Amino acid sequence: MEAIERAISGWRAALGASAVSTDPRELAHYGMNVSEFAARDLHAVLRPTSLDEVRGVMDVARATDVRVHPVSTGRNWGFGSALPSLGPVALVDLAGMNRIVDIDTRFRYAVIESGVTQGQLSRHLAEHGTRLKLNVTGAGTDTSIVGNVLDRGCGNLGARVDDLLGVEVVLGNGGVVRTGLWHLPDHGTVVHHYPPGLGPDLRGLFVQSGFGIVTKIVLRLHPVAPLTVVTFEVAESRLTEVVDALWLAKDDGVITGHLRITDGTDPIIRYFGNTDPSVWKAQVVLNGVAAMRAEAVRELRRRLDGSTDHFVAADTEGDQTPPENTQDRLLAQARLGLVNGTPSDRLLIGFADMAGKSVPPDSVDLDHDRDLPGMLCANVTLPFAGGRMAACSSIVRATAEEARMPTSQLYERAGATALFGLFPFYFDRNDARAVAAAHAYKDLLLRRLEAGGIYPVRMDVDSIDRFIERTDDDFWRCVAAIKRVLDPHDILSGRYTPTTSS
Incomplete structure (x- = not known):
């Protein structure tokens, strides 16, 4: 208890008293989660707002051996929300570090802090007329970009980690690392054109790891351009051949964008209407100039002929007749909006609808409201x-x-x-x-x-600790060895890192 009291006193000195909370009611709120995982013991909630303040948090943690656990917005619904794998810890809430530091329209990237939400960045890009879009998820406007990228989330343009161009991280040992060419002297030139940089490419070291607190990332953006969305249905008996045909079409360059296949049964995460009997539904995105998209539609139709039903191609550059059915029209707009980089709160609305309630004024209340x-x-x-x-x-x-x-x-x-x-x-x-x-x-x-x-x-x-125990081998021992170097006092709680002791 003496170490914890010294840590809290040190954090208040480093961050200011208002940025350190030990209120039991507030700590209990951070422990609530939509999945009903058991709450972990929290010493405090810390709210740094800058790189230097994060370094101050880590300095105090090392000096007192009190562990910390970072979260960006804490909305990791279905996986534990803001909870660490193990307690007790002090929770480092990075939501206040929400600055959009830079947007480069020529090389299409954003430099953002860890608290930036996908709604915030999407609005910024639209309001500034950049003609760029973010690879968004369907999880809602107030969800974190950085947290989801570092947890290998998948957006509506593909795996989000593929968009990770650079990382700024405060290590457990006190060092500050910027990956790629970012750590070299700034001569006023672009440094994110070649993400690996010189020497080892360290970006992946900070994905699903507990080696430091990520304070900024460089994120690839995508051009806003006309596209074609193809949808179709697949009977269960044809699923294997259709999936193989889609892989070959992607490998041959026919499919140039994202694709999803769903059984369409989820009452909340809904992109397609219900059918009876239930069949698989697919969405394929085709990019490129108009002639390329048109030829890709013809080729995809030819390859899938006889294997699918209700094959529909909708091109955003052409005149399209919206579906007559209101629900189908809303679903089509939702699919297109996500592909176009517009995040949506439809998932949150669906959660509330299941309980006959309206969307909470703050989406974090999804965790707290047990009626949902x-x-x-x-x-x-x-x-x-x-x-x-x-x-x-x-x-x-x-x-x-x-x-x-x-x-x-x-x-x-x-x-x-x-x-x-x-x-x-x-x-x-x-x-x-x-x-x-x-x-x-x-x-x-x-x-x-x-x-x-x-x-x-x-x-x-x-689940992760049990998985690591079952699969313990030289891979996890290597991870633990890196952890001992970069976080020698073991002050950082990391979900995908084996528990170590100094």
């Missing part, structure tokens, strides 16, 4: 191959039926050879038995996928 549904999910990666996706789908479906836990399936392209699979499900947060059953089902689903060689791409705060 509980949500958990598994997020995995698998090879971009029809047989592997069909096998994954069978595991999810069989496990869900056995547990009587309806689970939707959404697959998205993640690079040239991989798919991400996202499998959310819902439960009653006020029913202790329902909470326990949902968590047991989540653990069972992850273990069965793992037994099938389908591994997580992101993990929740309760």
Whole structure:
């Protein structure tokens, strides 16, 4: 307790008294989460607003051996929100570090602090007429960019980590690292044109790790340009051949943008209307000039002929007749808006609708309001191959039926050879038995996928330690060794880093 008191006193001196809270009610709020993971012990909440203040936080933590855990906005819904994997810790809330430092329209990147939300950056780009867009997720306007990128989230243009051009990070040992050419003398020239820089490319070292607190990133932006969105339906019996055809079309350069395939059953994360009987739905984005897009539509239609139904191509540059059905029109607008870099609160509205409520005035209240549904999910990666996706789908479906836990399936392209699979499900947060059953089902689903060689791409705060224990080998020992060098006092709580001791 003496060390904690000294740490809190030191943090108040470094940040100001108002930026350090030990109010039990406020700490309890940070522990609440939409998935009903057990709260962790928190010493305090710290709110730095600059790089120097983050360094001050770390200096005090090293001097007192009191651990800290950084969050950007704490809206990591389904995986633990603001919770660390282990407590007790002091939570470092970076939401106040929300400056958009630079936008380079020529080389298409943004330099942003860790508290910048996707709604904030999207509005900034639009208001300043940049003709650039952000790779957004469907998680809402107030969710963090940096937190999601560093947790390997997937946006509507693909894997977000692919957009990571640079990282500024305060290490556990007190050093400050800027990756690539960013650490070299500033001569007023562009330094983010070549992200690897000279020497080891350190960007990946700070993705899903606990080696430091990231204070800024450099993020690739994308041009706002006409595009074509193709949608179609796939019967279960044709799923394997269609997925293989889509992979080949992507490999051949026919598909130039993102693609998603979903069973369309999720009551909240909805991009398509319901059909009976249920069939798979797909969305494919085609980029390029008009002639390229038109030829790609023809070629894709030819390749999928006889394997799909309701093949529709909508080009944003041409005159399109919107769907007559209001719901279909809204869904089409939602799909197009996300591809065009406009974040949406439709997911939050869907959460509230399930409980017959309106959207909370602050979306963080989703965690606090137990009248709203509980949500958990598994997020995995698998090879971009029809047989592997069909096998994954069978595991999810069989496990869900056995547990009587309806689970939707959404697959998205993640690079040239991989798919991400996202499998959310819902439960009653006020029913202790329902909470326990949902968590047991989540653990069972992850273990069965793992037994099938389908591994997580992101993990929740309760699952990662058990996964590391099961898979302990030289990889994790290497991670632990790096951790001992960059954070020798083990003051940083990191979800994907083995627990070490000094």
